[in-house]
Amino acid sequence: MKASKMFPFLFSLLVLSFSFTSVKSQIKQKDQEKIDASIKVLQDFGQMKEKIPKELMEMTQGIIIVPKLINAGFVVGGKRGKGIAMVKLEDGTWSDPVFVTITGGSVGFQIGVQAVDLVLVFKNRETLQNINKNSVTLGGDVSITAGPMGRNSTASTDTKFEAEVYSYSRSKGLFAGISLGGSVIAIDENANNAFYGEDESTKTLFSNTTSTSQSLQQLKEVLKNMYQ
Secondary structure (H helix, E strand, O other): OOHHHHHHHHHHHHHHHHHHHHHHHHHHHHHHHHHHHHHHHHHHHHHOOOOOOHHHHHHOOEEEEEEEEEEEEEEEEEEEEEEEEEEEOOOOOEOOOEEEEEEEEEEEEEEEEEEEEEEEEEOOHHHHHHHHOOOEEEOOOEOEEEOOOOOOOOOOOOOOOOOOEEEEEEEOOEEOOOOOOOOEEEEOHHHHHHHHOOOOOHHHHOOOOOOOOHHHHHHHHHHHOOOO
């Protein structure tokens, strides 16, 4: 290739490489903001008068935190949010977070847009670990119910903790009911690759506790304080 044609070609490659790096950096920054927001959600939930029962938090083996889940609709509704998932390992330590998405829709009388902080408490870690293979549908693949404590009088509760997943949602500082049946949880591959690197698989992350990141250590400490 002649030098006159080589320069534009190399310049184009440089621009593409820079753009890719810039986009990846932006995703990683959003991931960090998601972790910081998740810490705030857990802290706020822990300070509320009606908390997630300590008994439930002691037995939980997994958790998903979705700051600012968007619940919007006009007759046909939709939900969309990004958050993190963690599992409690057999030695009682918590895994590093895995970035996930949650999406869903519904039909019925509804109007407006609502942003809620969502926490899903899982009885079995395998439910989250299996997301690595396939997405998980709430109310389909696993049973879900509104968590006891802080729910309105019409919400279903299960004080024997027999459901697989318990949901807690908060809007404007108060617990608020939200229907999650049919919502799908999936791995956010782009977010995980940007934050951890492409060599880390979701399976590895769900068993990894070696991160020295200060924010991740704080996240795990805040989570542990909810039941100790």
